[in-house]
Amino acid sequence: MTSPNGPGKATAGQGDITTQPIRSGRVSTGTDVRGISVSGAGKRFGTLEALTPVDLHVAPGEVVTLLGPSGCGKTTLLRMIAGLEPPTDGAITVDGDDPVAARSAKRFGFVPQSPALLPWRSVEANVRLLQEVNRAANPAALPDPLALLDAVGLTGFRSAMPHELSGGMQQRVALARAFALDAPYLLMDEPFAALDEITRADMRHLLAELCEPRNTAVVFVTHSIAEAVFLSDRVAVLSARPGRIVEVVDVDLPRPRTADLEDDPRFFTIETQLRRLLHEGSGR
Amino acid sequence: MSRTVRQRPAAWAVIGLVLFTLTWELWVRLADVKPFITIEPSRIAGELADNPRFWLGQTWLTAWHTMVGVGVALALGVVVGAVLAAARPVEWAVQPVLVLVMVTPWVAYITSVVNWLGAGTPTILFMVSFVTFPPMVFAAVQGMRSADVAARELLASVDAGRREVFWRLRLPSALPSLFTALRFGTGLGLAAAYFSEGGSVASGVGLGEVGRRGTQNQGGGYPIVWGSIVCAAILGVLFLVGVNLLERRVLRWHSSQRAATS
Numbered sequence: 076m077t078s079p080n081g082p083g084k085a086t087a088g089q090g091d092i093t094t095q096p097i098r099s100g101r102v103s104t105g106t107d108v109r110g111i112s113v114s115g116a117g118k119r120f121g122t123l124e125a126l127t128p129v130d131l132h133v134a135p136g137e138v139v140t141l142l143g144p145s146g147c148g149k150t151t152l153l154r155m156i157a158g159l160e161p162p163t164d165g166a167i168t169v170d171g172d173d174p175v176a177a178r179s180a181k182r183f184g185f186v187p188q189s190p191a192l193l194p195w196r197s198v199e200a201n202v203r204l205l206q207e208v209n210r211a212a213n214p215a216a217l218p219d220p221l222a223l224l225d226a227v228g229l230t231g232f233r234s235a236m237p238h239e240l241s242g243g244m245q246q247r248v249a250l251a252r253a254f255a256l257d258a259p260y261l262l263m264d265e266p267f268a269a270l271d272e273i274t275r276a277d278m279r280h281l282l283a284e285l286c287e288p289r290n291t292a293v294v295f296v297t298h299s300i301a302e303a304v305f306l307s308d309r310v311a312v313l314s315a316r317p318g319r320i321v322e323v324v325d326v327d328l329p330r331p332r333t334a335d336l337e338d339d340p341r342f343f344t345i346e347t348q349l350r351r352l353l354h355e356g357s358g359r
Numbered sequence: 360m361s362r363t364v365r366q367r368p369a370a371w372a373v374i375g376l377v378l379f380t381l382t383w384e385l386w387v388r389l390a391d392v393k394p395f396i397t398i399e400p401s402r403i404a405g406e407l408a409d410n411p412r413f414w415l416g417q418t419w420l421t422a423w424h425t426m427v428g429v430g431v432a433l434a435l436g437v438v439v440g441a442v443l444a445a446a447r448p449v450e451w452a453v454q455p456v457l458v459l460v461m462v463t464p465w466v467a468y469i470t471s472v473v474n475w476l477g478a479g480t481p482t483i484l485f486m487v488s489f490v491t492f493p494p495m496v497f498a499a500v501q502g503m504r505s506a507d508v509a510a511r512e513l514l515a516s517v518d519a520g521r522r523e524v525f526w527r528l529r530l531p532s533a534l535p536s537l538f539t540a541l542r543f544g545t546g547l548g549l550a551a552a553y554f555s556e557g558g559s560v561a562s563g564v565g566l567g568e569v570g571r572r573g574t575q576n577q578g579g580g581y582p583i584v585w586g587s588i589v590c591a592a593i594l595g596v597l598f599l600v601g602v603n604l605l606e607r608r609v610l611r612w613h614s615s616q617r618a619a620t621s
């Protein structure tokens with residue numbers, strides 16, 4: 076079963092000295108714990124090692140991409156960060172808190188691979204969905220769903236039903252829904268994987284546009300090198316299973332990221348570098 | 360016949376029913392079928408037309424028994440289904456019992472229920488609920504389990520409460536299978552209501568009791584027996600139509616309804 080642990084269950088594993096799960100509030104225990112800290116976090120499913128212990132830090136406002144071959148543990152790492160799966164080794168903290176506590180405090184905007192829209196709810200009601208549950212943890216000022224629909228270019232579709240939308244439009248709704256919590260961290264698991272190449276490019280441009288002014292930190296999982304370069308401040312390249320981080324590549328491209336950047340020679344240089352790392356990591 | 364009529368399913372349905380009734384009528388008249396086998400539809404129609412108030416009243420009683428019984432089964436089925444969907448061991452424990460209830464012919468143990476609850480409304484309602492309950496539970500469990508995994512993760516990612524997940528995701532996900540069970544359950548419930556009414560000693564408890572009295576009244580009772588059968592049949596059709604209309608309204612978002620309406 077994939078059912079999450081109750082909020083009362085601490086997920087920190089052994090070797091964890093710095094972490095004390097803090098259940099409520101956004102209390103940080105020091106300056107160095109701001110952001111997402113993954114320290115030696117690994118995951119075993121029985122005898123299968125899905126992810127060898129990895130270290131990674133995502134600063135507030137930073138966009139970090141996990142790039143790696145299929146089955147290397149990207150989803151597993153993302154779910155551990157989201158507090159949906161406890162690590163079997165090491166520890167993860169979010170602003171110094173246990174991920175489960177961060178999840179209870181609604182500090183994550185989650186975008187799954189499928190849009191996961193509820194088909195019986197209108198577009199607007201879908202965007203509101205995450206605002207309606209666990210209300211106690213809502214921030215004082217919630218973003219306006221209609222303004223968000225505006226921002227993703229779906230102004231005229233607020234009362235449309237999901238089945239009336241194209242795949243790309245559905246994923247736009249999923250984006251608006253993730254931003255509706257004004258969460259400091261966005262966790263995205265191959266959100267554009269099901270889309271065609273052109274729509275996909277549009278979507279990464281839109282995502283960059285949405286993230287920049289909000290200063291949202293993003294952990295982004297993808298197979299697409301172009302997506303990784305375009306969106307990220309840093310790209311963590313993972314090896315084939317059992318996954319480990321081969322290298323973390325800095326993407327020194329100017330912000331704000333705009334579509335014409337994809338024709339920049341520096342873009343190609345980093346793309347090539349990532350491709351090489353990816354091939355080394357997959358043992359080919 | 361114009362082209363539009365030729366392509367209307369409803370028109371063909373009427374033609375089919377008329378042909379069926381005519382065949383029945385002719386068969387009884389020409390083959391001189393004995394009344395204890397069946398009687399002419401025209402005689403049944405005459406009986407119904409002679410006593411419309413009586414037949415409406417009795418049909419309403421049976422309808423009421425079926426709706427209340429099935430309604431209770433549906434409500435309990437959703438509650439029990441929610442529990443079973445949440446806890447596998449409970450499901451493993453309860454499932455065989457429900458299967459047992461479902462496969463046992465209820466005709467076989469109805470006497471025992473009459474002895475327990477007495478002949479009358481309690482027995483009728485109990486029987487209708489009892490026989491339609493297991494399919495409702497199975498439909499609820501299956502539907503709630505079918506809730507989209509990604510949507511479940513999404514709600515978990517903001518730590519939505521069990522109740523919030525139930526109302527916003529699990530229950531709506533179960534609606535399509537619950538409607539299927541409801542369509543099947545009203546037929547089953549109607550049969551249980553008719554038969555249980557027939558086990559009653561008091562008069563004026565519905566079509567089943569009218570039918571049984573007709574059977575005992577040798578000779579003159581056949582129009583009454585067949586009147587109750589035809590009324591029960593009409594009731595069954597009305598239930599089906601009602602469930603389908605409700606489904607079309609409630610499940611407008613569901614793919615099954617889109618295929619049906621477009």
Ligand SMILES: Nc1ncnc2c1ncn2[C@@H]1O[C@H](COP(=O)(O)OP(=O)(O)OP(=O)(O)O)[C@@H](O)[C@H]1O
Binds near residue numbers: 144152
């Ligand atoms: N709940 C689980 N139980 C057992 N094994 C699991 C579970 N979840 C993931 N795994 C295994 O862990 C490994 C990593 O899976 P994961 O889904 O994290 O890979 P991924 O990098 O996201 O792959 P993809 O790019 O194909 O989505 C796989 O071998 C998978 O079979």
Ligand SMILES: [Mg+2]
Binds near residue numbers: 149150151264
């Ligand atoms: Mg994955």
